[in-house]
Amino acid sequence: MRNLLFILLLSFGLTGFSQELNCSVVVNAQQTGNENLSIFKTLEKQLTEFVNNTKWTNRTFAPQERINCSMVITINDYSGESFQGTIQVQSSRPVYGSSYSTPLYNFNDKDLAFRYLEFQNLNFSANQFQSNLISILSFHVYMVLALDADSFSKNGGDIYYKQAQIIANYSQQQNYKGWKLEDGLQSRFALIDNVLSPTFKEFRDVMYSYHREGLDVMSDNAKQGKETIATSLKQFEAMNSRRPNSFLLRTFFDAKADEIEQIFSDGPNVNIASVKETLQKVAPTYASKWRNIKF
Incomplete structure (x- = not known):
């Protein structure tokens, strides 16, 4: 269905769409007592642009094909450039022949810790660690893409799960929780490891x-x-x-x-x-x- 739509759009000369996600990003800093600080508004704006404007795949998506998702970042504590909190990531996809959207991903990541300087550049690298903030968001983006693809074609999410695993692997070299086996049974490591394990085929x-x-x-x-x-x-x-x-x-x-x-x-x-x-x-x-x- 998606490929057919893409072909039809091409036939009418509509090309150049590349972004894959229609993602709402919210940064909630109420628990810090300083939620009105400009740095939190800047962070929210930069992350919204990063997630929605980065080209995550080699596919071309028309606006109607973009995947609806949300990321709610709750900042519990910060000091200087160091931030700690959680991120709730959700995604959905439309159901054929209806106006209903079915939820695909609902993950509460409790191991959000990162360093951020206001207005710093946010860039994703498929094979190299940039920052823990970039790694965490990128990991969840690829999980969203993978689950969406799996829901449309059998094992369609292979390439995206593998990229999520690559991100987890290179992020293990840093001193942040959530990327390693010893970080528990509800971590990012556990999630991608389980999805790709024959135990959970x-x-x-x-x-x-x-x-x-x-x-x-x-x-x-x-x-x-x-x-x-x-x-x-x-x-x-x-x-x-x-x-x-x-x-x-x-x-x-x-x-x-x-x-x-x-x-x-x-x-x-x-x-x-x-x-x-x-x-x-x-x-x-x-x-x-x-x-x-x-x-």
């Missing part, structure tokens, strides 16, 4: 079947779409049996729990008993939502 299969073969067909055949989504979620049982309550499963359901509850609480009837049994097994932290499925 079903995750990417589900990303494709849930979205492209499930959600995207619901406008034409709602029952078939719901049944495909139910079948795709069942694939998580094998993954969960190898690594119960894994970080990767929690990341998926952090983004999708509300949507799944709504899908199976309305529309054509499917076997919700089987769906609820699967959901209770693979995502018990959202048990209250699964109990609400009574349609």
